[in-house]
Ligand SMILES: Cc1ncc(C[n+]2csc(CCOP(=O)(O)OP(=O)(O)O)c2C)c(N)n1
């Protein structure tokens with residue numbers, strides 16, 4: 219039997235830890251830059267949920283597809299995207315992934331098969347199901363990872379998508395990141411049932427509840443789900459029990475939950491601390507080695523910020539580009 | 551040339567494009583086994599199989615999103631709405647997901663998809679099944695909007711729409727499906743998007759219209775000709791991008807314009823043309839533009855009221871006489 223760390227090499231484990239750290243530092247930096255007025259609009263931070271996307275994407279294969287909602291910065295890091303492209307986009311600069319025209323909620327990377335970044339709650343679920351239809355149509359063996367929130371799980375289109383995905387046996391993993399709140403509305407106040415993993419039952423889609431604060435639990439559950447999907451048995455649902463530390467977006471005063479609630483989770487169940495604890499306990503790395511990693515992330519972030527600050531805003535002519543594809547000439 | 555119904559022309563366009571490009575497929579309610587609620591997809595299942603002709607559940611929001619997702623990944627879906635009335639449930643994916651993503655991704659994410667189906671007033675089906683979405687969709691950047699009249703245009707434009715790398719909303723008309731027109735035999739016959747067609751030349755006034763109403767405009771023009779008024783008729787064919795140049799060129803000749811559409815007047819296609827004509831052809835007008843539109847009410851069921859609610863040939867002739875100051 220595999221141990222808690224699932225038999226992963228030191229190199230793999232440190233890479234995972236580094237990735238979670240990078241997501242957290244990027245989000246902290248985004249929060250600061252927002253406070254300084256360098257990022258504007260809606261900006262949804264992923265702090266507290268890092269183990270979910272890091273664990274799941276660690277099991278993705280080349281050619282798989284990823285799609286999520288607006289809380290997307292961490293997902294892009296986990297897909298291997300350069301944090302400079304992410305932060306520059308948040309700052310509305312030309313070096314952003316969308317040339318500054320998408321913003322925090324709308325980022326994409328065809329190269330890394332990351333399909334957004336969608337601002338309409340729940341839209342990514344049928345869109346992801348369509349990506350899965352394309353994988354099946356092309357018979358390319360790819361799987362879709364479609365992430366959405368507990369709030370999104372109440373959208374009717376989610377169930378329309380479940381039905382088609384199961385009916386057509388599409389290769390898709392639905393991941394519900396249950397961070398217990400849909401903006402300011404707790405799960406108890408927005409959902410008739412307190413869990414979401416079983417909501418596929420009516421469509422014959424298996425589901426599982428997972429401790430989303432534990433990187434290795436996330437990996438183990440994902441491995442099982444992917445075995446089901448890659449065997450051609452159709453979709454699978456994973457509900458990740460997780461928590462967001464910051465407000466829903468930057469403009470959230472957070473009166474719907476107590477400081478104690480947030481502090482307790484930060485202290486007792488932080489995904490980064492949990493990972494660090496396991497790495498130390500299993501002798502994967504020493505405190506000193508992890509300190510070095512932390513320094514490295516800090517340095518990388520400083521370089522990222524410097525790059526983004528220097529990146530110019532898009533030129534005025536970009537206003538009218540990318541509305542339609544014009545370069546393909548009729549009759550094509 | 552072959553005499554084909556609009557229904558056959560649309561089916562042939564899809565079949566030819568599906569033969570040409572394995573990435574093209576059709577999905578929608580009743581498109582496969584039932585052969586289409588209006589039999590537009592007749593024979594496609596037989597030729598292409600269920601992998602490329604997919605019956606969907608009644609789930610417009612869901613399957614529109616699924617189509618857009620598949621297009622993001624490079625497939626070329628033709629999504630049929632049983633009628634465009636039901637596309638209101640899906641309009642979020644048509645606009646927010648299909649039309650905006652190229653822009654929001656800085657040009658990375660393409661969405662080569664066609665949404666097609668019957669649009670506009672059918673016959674005696676009441677308000678919820680009789681609405682024109684031309685102005686709704688043509689309001690939005692990031693998509694093209696097409697609304698053919700003849701079978702030749704239906705075929706040539708649908709082929710262009712399928713090949714176009716952008717999302718296209720393709721508005722058909724149920725009452726046109728059974729009408730026959732001459733269509734070129736050449737399987738490479740294709741009509742460019744964004745170009746209006748002068749379907750009747752004239753010197754005294756211009757009618758600008760699209761879809762079913764082109765037939766009514768031509769009938770009005772015939773009647774007016776016998777009264778000595780020589781009317782030019784423009785079939786827009788594509789509503790976005792709008793071919794304003796063809797309209798302006800016609801006004802420079804006739805100096806008078808009437809727009810005709812089934813949709814409601816406020817913020818309609820006629821309203822848009824009026825605004826553009828004001829900017830581009832004001833000095834050429836000898837009379838204010840006149841609009842003939844559907845009446846500003848939900849469409850009634852009773853036969854007499856339905857007739858009153860949608861543009862009739864008499865309404866068009868009256869409008870032409872008005873802009874010509876002939877009463
Ligand atoms: C269709 C739609 N309705 C409302 C909103 C506004 N909105 C944005 S996020 C959100 C809450 C979603 O919560 P959840 O799905 O739990 O995701 P989380 O923010 O917790 O990650 C709401 C109501 C929206 N963007 N789209």
Ligand SMILES: [Mg+2]
Nearest residue numbers: 367368399400
């Ligand atoms: Mg939530």
